[in-house]
Amino acid sequence: MNINATLLAQTIMFVLFVWFCMKFVWPPIMGALTTRQKQIADGLAAAERGKHELELAAKRATQELHAAKEKASEIIAQAEKRAAEIIDEAKANARAEGERIIAGAKAEIEQEVNRAKESLRQQVVELSIAGAEKILRREIDAKAHAEMLTAIAKEL
Amino acid sequence: MTENITAPEYIKHHLQNLTCTLHDGRFHCAHSAEEAKEMGFWAFNLDTLGISLVMGVLFLFFFRKAAKNATAGVPGGLQNFVEWVVEFVDTSVRGSFSSGRNALVAPLALTIFFWIFLMNFMDLLPIDYVPMLMGALGLSHFKVVPTTDPNATFGMSIAVFFLVVYYSIKIKGAGGFLGELALAPFQNRNPLVQAAFVPVNLVLEGVNLVSKPVSLALRLFGNMYAGEMIFILIALMGGAWAGATLGNITLFGSQVLLSLGWAIFHILIVTLQAFIFMTLTIVYLDMAHQEHH
16 A cells, blocks of 8 residues: 555556557557448448439430330331231232233123124125025126125125 | 454455565565555565556557457457447547547557556456465465556556646647646736736646546545455455354355445446546546647
C-alpha cells in the first residue's frame, strides 16, 4: 500500500505499452476496418447501380418485345394481304383461261358447224344434181345446164 | 487457510504487496507491512509489476497478432474480437473527443481500456490460488490484482496528467494555459480587482487540475480494493471450517454462493472501471484541446 518506485516503473511501462499500441496495433487494424468499410460501401453502390441497370434493361426488353410484336403482326397482316391478292389473281387468271378455252371451243364448234353445212350443201348440190340429172337425162344436156345448176348451188 | 492464523492476519496477508528492494547490496523482500514501509521509496512491488507486465504483454501480443494479419476481407475469430474492441474504443473516442484528430488518443484509450480490464480481471481468479502457488515458490506475499495497488493506478493517471498538461501547453501555449489557470473562474474588467482574483483562481484551478489524476487513480484503486476486500471477507466464511457441523456447512455454502454472486457482479465492475478510466482520460484530453474563453 506504500507509494514507491513501482509508481515510476508502472508509468514507464504504461508509456511503452501506449507507444507500442499506437505504432504497431492501432494503425493496421484501423486500416483494415477503413478498407473494409470502403469495400462494403463500394459493393453496396455497385449493387444499387446493378439494380438500376437491371430495371433499365427490363424496361428496354419490354419495349423491344412490344416493337417485335408490332412488327410481327405487321408482317402477318402484309402476308395475309399478299395471300389474298395472290388468290384473287389466281381466280382472275383461271376465269380468263376458262373463258379463253370456252371461246376456243365455241370457235371450233362454229367451224365444225360451218364445215358440216358446207359438206351438207355440197351433198345437197350433188344430190340435187344427181336427181336432176336422172330426171333430165334425156331431155337436158348436162353440159348446157351445169353452169346454171352451180349458180343455184352457190345460193343455198 | 491452511495454517492457523487469525482473520485479521489473513486479511493483512492478502492486502500486502510483495515489496522488495536492494538494501546494502542485498536483495530482500518485506515480510510485513511495517518492513515494507521502512524500505522507503526505492522499493518495488514485484507482484504488481510482474502481473501488470504480463497482462500488458498479453494484450499487445494478441492485438499485434491480429493487427499483423488484419485483412479487409472476411475476419477470423481473433481479428473479429480485436476489431470489436477497437471499434468500441473508436466509437467512444469519436463520441467524447471533439477536438479534431489526434493520433495518440485512440490507441491510448485502447491501451488503458484493455490493460486495466485484464488487470482488474485477475480479481476473478480464486482468491487464494495464486498467493498459495507463489507461497509454494517461496514468495511470502503476492497480490494478484495490480489495480488494487495505488502505484499502478497512479502510474497511469500521472502519465495521463502529463499528457493533459502537454497538450494544454501545445494547443494554447504556455501563456494560454497559465491564463486559464489564473484568470478563471473569477473575472473582472478592472485589472486591479482581477489581480486580486489571481491567487484565488490559481488555487481553484490548481485543485481542479490536480484532482483529475487523483480522482482517476483513486476511483479505480478504491473500487478494486473494495471488491478485493469483499472477496477476502467472503473467503473467511469457509475458512472457519473445523469439522462438518451444521454451522460450518452453512458457512461454506454461503461462501460458495456469495463468491459466485459477487464474482458475477464483479464482471460488471471490472469492465465498468476500465471503461470509466478510459472515458475520463478521453474527456480530460479533449478539455486540454479546447479553448475555454
